[in-house]
Amino acid sequence: MSKPKILIQIDPDAHASVFDAVVAVDSGVDHLLQYHGVEPTQVRDLVHGAIFTRGPADLKQTAIFIGGQNVDAGEDLLRCVTDSFFGPMRVSVLLDANGANTTAAAAVIAAARHLDLRGSKTLVLAATGPVGKRAARLLARQGAHVRVGSRSADRSKTLRNQLLEQVPDAEIEAVQTATGHEVTAALDGVQLVIAAGAAGFELLDGPTRVAAESLQVAIDLNAVPPLGIAGVEVMDKGQERDGMICYGAIGVGGTKMKLHKAAVQKLFESNDQVIDAEEAFAIGQTLE
Numbered sequence: 001m002s003k004p005k006i007l008i009q010i011d012p013d014a015h016a017s018v019f020d021a022v023v024a025v026d027s028g029v030d031h032l033l034q035y036h037g038v039e040p041t042q043v044r045d046l047v048h049g050a051i052f053t054r055g056p057a058d059l060k061q062t063a064i065f066i067g068g069q070n071v072d073a074g075e076d077l078l079r080c081v082t083d084s085f086f087g088p089m090r091v092s093v094l095l096d097a098n099g100a101n102t103t104a105a106a107a108v109i110a111a112a113r114h115l116d117l118r119g120s121k122t123l124v125l126a127a128t129g130p131v132g133k134r135a136a137r138l139l140a141r142q143g144a145h146v147r148v149g150s151r152s153a154d155r156s157k158t159l160r161n162q163l164l165e166q167v168p169d170a171e172i173e174a175v176q177t178a179t180g181h182e183v184t185a186a187l188d189g190v191q192l193v194i195a196a197g198a199a200g201f202e203l204l205d206g207p208t209r210v211a212a213e214s215l216q217v218a219i220d221l222n223a224v225p226p227l228g229i230a231g232v233e234v235m236d237k238g239q240e241r242d243g244m245i246c247y248g249a250i251g252v253g254g255t256k257m258k259l260h261k262a263a264v265q266k267l268f269e270s271n272d273q274v275i276d277a278e279e280a281f282a283i284g285q286t287l288e
């Protein structure tokens with residue numbers, strides 16, 4: 001008989017995320033062990049507790065989830081987790097701090113329903129946040145030409161350089177999108193726009209969106225009014241508006257939730273998986 005599924009929730013925040021815990025339970029985890037306020041120096045002992053307790057054949061019944069709000073802190077913890085593994089002594093691990101990986105993957109999956117991403121021209125507005133960065137990276141890996149927008153020219157150039165380190169053959173263009181004119185210019189020739197701005201800020205106004213002749217798909221990830229793309233409703237899920245396909249944050253959120261649960265379930269298939277944005281995207285594609 002197989003051992004119960006144990007998920008070890010590692011969270012750098014003061015309280016381990018309730019959202020992540022509920023999704024873990026809904027994903028069929030038998031026991032959830034929660035650790036909050038976790039510092040990088042504490043990770044090794046937590047990982048040792050996970051890998052030295054069950055025989056190699058049962059290690060796939062133990063897995064680690066790294067969540068919390070701070071995506072940079074989550075990435076540090078992931079490095080510490082994987083550095084603590086050796087040989088076959090490892091368990092599978094999923095990073096989804098702030099939901100950034102599953103949200104970005106769900107947005108790109110939504111786009112891929114309607115567009116052949118390879119060779120397409122795309123724009124990520126507010127690409128400098130955790131969700132936008134990952135959406136841009138996933139689009140680049142799919143062979144899209146990606147414009148990364150920011151209110152700051154420096155921040156968009158820095159992001160372009162980071163993305164080129166991660167995806168060296170990618171076509172990435174840094175664009176400043178602080179004004180309406182700049183957004184109009186950034187949309188020139190673009191088939192897909194993903195608005196990944198902070199909650200409660202409009203990034204693309206209605207007339208500019210409607211006037212963007214090449215635009216076929218508009219995806220907004222901000223659920224808090226005012227929404228990121230004017231005229232795209234929060235519940236939109238493949239809704240046609242003004243000659244383009246629209247997705248709002250809750251329309252994408254349904255796929256994100258399915259993907260989050262599927263990723264947790266996948267952890268228990270083997271003990272050697274590291275699920276970051278790219279792996280989450282691959283899991284999401286199998287759900288389509």
Ligand SMILES: NC(=O)c1ccc[n+]([C@@H]2O[C@H](COP(=O)([O-])OP(=O)(O)OC[C@H]3O[C@@H](n4cnc5c(N)ncnc54)[C@H](OP(=O)(O)O)[C@@H]3O)[C@@H](O)[C@H]2O)c1
Nearest residue numbers: 099103126128129130131150151196197198199201221222
């Ligand atoms: N549906 C879901 O399940 C789900 C999950 C996670 C996140 N989200 C949503 O996805 C979006 C992106 O999340 P995130 O955590 O990556 O966002 P974030 O870090 O809060 O912000 C992303 C970017 O927005 C820009 N920004 C910040 N303040 C702004 C302002 N006043 N006006 C215009 N732009 C501003 C900044 O870019 P620049 O300074 O470079 O311009 C920032 O890097 C959010 O709306 C979030 O609520 C949804």
